[in-house]
Amino acid sequence: MSLKTRLQTILASQSMMRSIGAQTTVVEPGFVELQAPIGEGFRQHNGFGHAGLTFTLGDTAGGGAAITLVDEDHAVVTSEIGIHLLAPAKGDLLIARGKVIKPGKRLIVIQSDVYARQDDKERHIATLSGTMVPFKL
Amino acid sequence: MSLKTRLQTILASQSMMRSIGAQTTVVEPGFVELQAPIGEGFRQHNGFGHAGLTFTLGDTAGGGAAITLVDEDHAVVTSEIGIHLLAPAKGDLLIARGKVIKPGKRLIVIQSDVYARQDDKERHIATLSGTMVPFKL
Amino acid sequence: MSLKTRLQTILASQSMMRSIGAQTTVVEPGFVELQAPIGEGFRQHNGFGHAGLTFTLGDTAGGGAAITLVDEDHAVVTSEIGIHLLAPAKGDLLIARGKVIKPGKRLIVIQSDVYARQDDKERHIATLSGTMVPFKL
Amino acid sequence: MSLKTRLQTILASQSMMRSIGAQTTVVEPGFVELQAPIGEGFRQHNGFGHAGLTFTLGDTAGGGAAITLVDEDHAVVTSEIGIHLLAPAKGDLLIARGKVIKPGKRLIVIQSDVYARQDDKERHIATLSGTMVPFKL
Numbered sequence: 001m002s003l004k005t006r007l008q009t010i011l012a013s014q015s016m017m018r019s020i021g022a023q024t025t026v027v028e029p030g031f032v033e034l035q036a037p038i039g040e041g042f043r044q045h046n047g048f049g050h051a052g053l054t055f056t057l058g059d060t061a062g063g064g065a066a067i068t069l070v071d072e073d074h075a076v077v078t079s080e081i082g083i084h085l086l087a088p089a090k091g092d093l094l095i096a097r098g099k100v101i102k103p104g105k106r107l108i109v110i111q112s113d114v115y116a117r118q119d120d121k122e123r124h125i126a127t128l129s130g131t132m133v134p135f136k137l
Numbered sequence: 138m139s140l141k142t143r144l145q146t147i148l149a150s151q152s153m154m155r156s157i158g159a160q161t162t163v164v165e166p167g168f169v170e171l172q173a174p175i176g177e178g179f180r181q182h183n184g185f186g187h188a189g190l191t192f193t194l195g196d197t198a199g200g201g202a203a204i205t206l207v208d209e210d211h212a213v214v215t216s217e218i219g220i221h222l223l224a225p226a227k228g229d230l231l232i233a234r235g236k237v238i239k240p241g242k243r244l245i246v247i248q249s250d251v252y253a254r255q256d257d258k259e260r261h262i263a264t265l266s267g268t269m270v271p272f273k274l
Numbered sequence: 275m276s277l278k279t280r281l282q283t284i285l286a287s288q289s290m291m292r293s294i295g296a297q298t299t300v301v302e303p304g305f306v307e308l309q310a311p312i313g314e315g316f317r318q319h320n321g322f323g324h325a326g327l328t329f330t331l332g333d334t335a336g337g338g339a340a341i342t343l344v345d346e347d348h349a350v351v352t353s354e355i356g357i358h359l360l361a362p363a364k365g366d367l368l369i370a371r372g373k374v375i376k377p378g379k380r381l382i383v384i385q386s387d388v389y390a391r392q393d394d395k396e397r398h399i400a401t402l403s404g405t406m407v408p409f410k411l
Numbered sequence: 412m413s414l415k416t417r418l419q420t421i422l423a424s425q426s427m428m429r430s431i432g433a434q435t436t437v438v439e440p441g442f443v444e445l446q447a448p449i450g451e452g453f454r455q456h457n458g459f460g461h462a463g464l465t466f467t468l469g470d471t472a473g474g475g476a477a478i479t480l481v482d483e484d485h486a487v488v489t490s491e492i493g494i495h496l497l498a499p500a501k502g503d504l505l506i507a508r509g510k511v512i513k514p515g516k517r518l519i520v521i522q523s524d525v526y527a528r529q530d531d532k533e534r535h536i537a538t539l540s541g542t543m544v545p546f547k548l
Contacts (some may be wrong), residue, residue, distance in 0.1 A: 011181065013182035014180065014181050014187060015177060015178050015179065015180040015187075016178070016179050016187035016189055016190065018178070018181060019178040019179065040152060041152050041153070041155070041156040042152065042153050042156065043151065043152040043153060043186030044151050044153070044211075045147065045150035046152050050152075050153035050193070051152060051193075051196060051215050052153055052189060052190075052192060052193030052196065052197075053153065053189075055189060055192045055193070055196075056187070056188075056189030056192070056193075059188060059189065059192075075182075076220070078188050078222055079210075079221070079222060079381060079405060080219065080220060080221040080222065080354065080403075081219065081220060081384075081404055082218065082356060082493050082540065083217060083218060083219070084216070084217040084222070084439070084512070084520050084540055084542070085214070085215055085216060085217065085511075086197050086512065086513045086520060087513075096265070098233065101495070101497065101535075101538060102495075102497045102498075102535075106380055106407070107353060107381075107407070109354075109495050109497060110522075124512075124513075127512060127520075127522070127540065129493065129495055129540050130540065131353060131354055131405060131495070133380070134281070144393065158280070200473070203503060215540060216518060217491065217520075217542055219356050219374075219403065221375070221383050221403055221405070223376045223383060224376075238358070238360065238401060239358075239360045239361075239398075243517055244490060244518075244544070245358060246358050246401075246491075252359075261375075261376075264375060264383075264385070264403065265354065265489075266358055266401065266403050268358070268490060268491055269540060270517070270518070284456065287456035288454065288455050288456050288461060289451060289452050289453065289454040289455060289461075290452070290453050290455070290461035290463055290464065292452070292455065293452040294463075298446065315426050315427070315430040316426065316427050316430065317425065317427060317428070318425050318427070319424035319486075321424050324425060324426075324427035324467070324469030325467075325470060325489050326427055326464075326466060326470065326471075327427065327462060327463075329463060329466045329467070329470075330461070330462075330463030330467075333462060333463065333465075333466075339470065346455060349456075351496070352462050352496055353495070353496060354493065354494060354495040355493065355494060356491065356492065356493030356494070357491060357492060357493070358490070359488070359489055359490060359491065360493040408479070409521040
């Protein structure tokens with residue numbers, strides 16, 4: 001199974017990923033890009049994307065990046081993660097890019113950046129840092 | 138308008154809160170409790186609640202606690218927040234309790250704890266610490 | 275060896291703890307209190323205690339609380355920790371109280387609060403949340 | 412006054428910076444590099460640099476980067492900051508590089524990376540993300 005197929009299978013097994021319409025767009029060792037629409041059901045009072053949506057996609061991109069570096073019969077769970085929100089999620093699409101900062105058997109440190117696309121321009125809206133813990137599926 | 142009605146009005150204006158079925162159960166100065174079902178569309182691969190759902194409810198409870206301490210024509214936006222995930226979100230209901238640690242004109246520091254209810258028992262599943270910024274509605 | 279003696283031995287082996295003059299004042303399973311003067315060499319431009327001093331004592335109190343729950347031949351190392359600074363470190367003494375939020379074999383989640391004493395009154399100046407990893411000495 | 416002289420003056424006014432022997436090595440708009448020896452009084456039990464030292468230098472580099480973007484009669488204070496420790500601080504020198512991720516009048520988001528130099532090689536030992544608040548001197 002390719003790395004991309006493996007990740008898509010794991011994400012497709014999460015109803016949350018289906019609900020937000022997340023797509024796996026790039027998968028490389030230690031790096032994952034995901035995309036999701038800023039859907040009607042995931043907004044703030046002002047119509048911009050909700051921080052919960054930004055967090056969910058950014059966290060999953062970081063976890064996905066970690067999964068690319070663990071054994072095939074393993075996945076990861078988020079132990080802790082922090083998010084700095086930099087700008088409102090204006091536009092139609094979120095793009096999250098997660099990467100591994102430090103691999104490890106017991107802990108994997110990741111960072112993830114989230115961008116909102118509006119009129120074909122990307123704006124940096126959030127940055128996350130966190131710790132993923134591998135476990136056997 | 139009572140503090141509780143004011144908070145319910147703000148949360149009802151967010152489609153994300155309606156999508157996850159969040160209810161405002163307790164509102165006091167500097168403290169808010171929210172509840173939401175662990176719904177079918179917000180789960181991990183194993184059927185437990187997704188970290189994105191836990192984050193969304195915990196963040197909103199912390200923001201709600203901050204809103205109770207700002208002027209009536211103000212709300213707050215999350216500037217940054219970190220979450221430690223302590224246990225799987227097993228059960229049927231999430232309960233998030235947010236409180237203000239340090240009020241302020243420019244910044245409000247909050248903490249929030251999230252519990253999962255299963256068989257009428259509450260289990261502590263997450264703790265959050267973050268910073269809210271007041272803005273005029 | 276008592277829990278307190280064990281912790282004092284570990285802290286005394288760190289030159290940083292000797293430099294800041296840290297004292298171990300309370301040790302219970304899952305809880306540790308440390309104290310340190312706001313010494314002349316550890317200040318900001320305005321003469322208040324430096325955030326680096328507050329962090330160092332708060333982090334060590336959290337780590338100490340974790341050590342009380344691991345095997346006698348183990349200590350812990352900080353994997354990650356975040357600090358919210360709530361007020362200036364005015365006064366003559368810092369008091370840090372760390373506690374374990376979630377014990378574990380691989381990871382221990384802690385919280386720690388730091389207080390500055392001025393004129394016999396304690397002021398809450400910082401709160402920390404972090405992850406400790408046990409290792410064999 | 413040049414940006415570098417201004418920053419050096421601010422750091423020299425902090426006794427903590429003098430105690431750890433911090434030097435300001437690079438100053439550009441939105442970016443600061445600091446260096447400090449892994450001194451004998453700032454170590455762990457195993458002789459490596461203490462997390463408190465790594466935090467102090469990393470936090471100050473991030474704050475320094477923020478200072479480069481505020482008015483001349485302003486400085487900044489750390490509101491909150493999180494650190495992920497990636498590797499032991501082995502060697503003779505720490506190098507911290509802080510940069511501004513998002514400037515602002517009320518809040519400035521920074522990231523900072525700390526490296527330990529051993530045998531002329533740099534090893535990435537920590538990454539920090541935080542929020543700085545400007546204030547008038």
